[in-house]
């Protein structure tokens with residue numbers, strides 16, 4: 155074990171604060187990484203505030219991790235000390251179920267091990283703690299290679315926001331000729347706009363924020379619709395093949411189901427606290443599908459990073475200090491993010507031994 159410092163949520167109604175905690179020493183298959191930057195996902199906020207009712211405190215959030223390798227175990231072949239590396243939402247899985255064998259570890263039938271807030275499969279009795287911390291130890295099979303040509307801090311959000319939007323775009327074959335809708339211009343939504351545009355789709359952004367119209371176009375949207383405008387929404391009925399909904403809060407999804415063509419699909423990636431009611435006649439009346447998608451497998455995450463390297467795609471980020479995280483959460487709740495907060499981990503002071 156070694157001592158590490160992180161920034162933790164200790165209870166749903168408390169601000170995050172520094173915490174000294176223990177990490178496992180790297181085993182034969184492990185890579186130890188000094189964390190340089192960590193993105194701030196809305197899931198971190200849901201989990202820090204127990205909005206999905208499964209948080210085990212203390213929670214150290216953070217699953218958009220980039221950093222430098224400082225140690226490797228004896229069996230590690232893919233990384234060397236000094237390499238840059240990335241870690242996303244998963245650090246392990248059962249590796250033997252049908253989903254794991256197909257490279258879809260995110261749908262592991264025995265549950266993947268989340269980067270935070272999960273029991274650590276490799277070390278009974280320990281739990282996983284995320285990237286709002288100085289260092290992390292991860293099995294090499296769950297560590298990603300980072301494209302060298304991209305700005306490192308702006309790569310961090312690709313590890314969750316990037317793969318969570320890339321995976322459904324690929325699964326539902328977004329490309330030239332696809333009429334793609336993206337709902338919500340936050341961390342996930344802005345990556346869906348960039349990636350959908352790079353894949354050749356005709357992208358329409360739906361936003362509640364009139365102030366994001368120009369940014370939406372700059373990021374790659376061909377059209378921007380203010381979703382609060384009923385006439386603008388009515389003009390889009392039955393026109394989309396695929397809609398990616400990345401909204402983190404309660405909202406009317408039936409308004410978007412109506413915008414799908416016959417046999418179109420609405421993919422929910424946003425994970426609001428409360429159930430979303432579905433008007434079934436909207437599905438029945440045009441053989442539409444309402445679906446969901448969870449992050450992406452490790453191989454697909456590497457494919458996404460390589461795709462971003464080739465196309466020069468990164469996240470638009472606002473760098474913050476570790477001690478600005480509570481303020482950043484409040485801004486995220488006001489949809490005031492352009493378009494991902496990233497924590498500069500050099501600003502986290504190690505907590506001395508008591």
Ligand code: NAP
Pocket residue numbers: 194195196197198200314315318337338339340341342343360361362363366400401402403404405422423424425426447448449486487489490491493
């Ligand atoms: P975010 O940066 O906070 O973005 C959410 C966006 O949704 C906002 O910027 C806003 O965009 C829009 N929005 C917020 N409140 C709204 C409301 N009441 N009605 C309509 N639109 C609203 O969040 P994020 O990090 O992108 O995460 C989005 C959601 O995805 C979260 O629930 C997160 O937990 C979930 N998530 C899921 C996965 C997965 O694997 N499926 C992975 C990561 C995250 P506008 O200002 O443009 O309207």
Ligand code: ZN
Pocket residue numbers: 195196197198217243314315
């Ligand atoms: Zn996330």
Ligand code: ZN
Pocket residue numbers: 247248249250251252253254259261262263264265
């Ligand atoms: Zn499995």
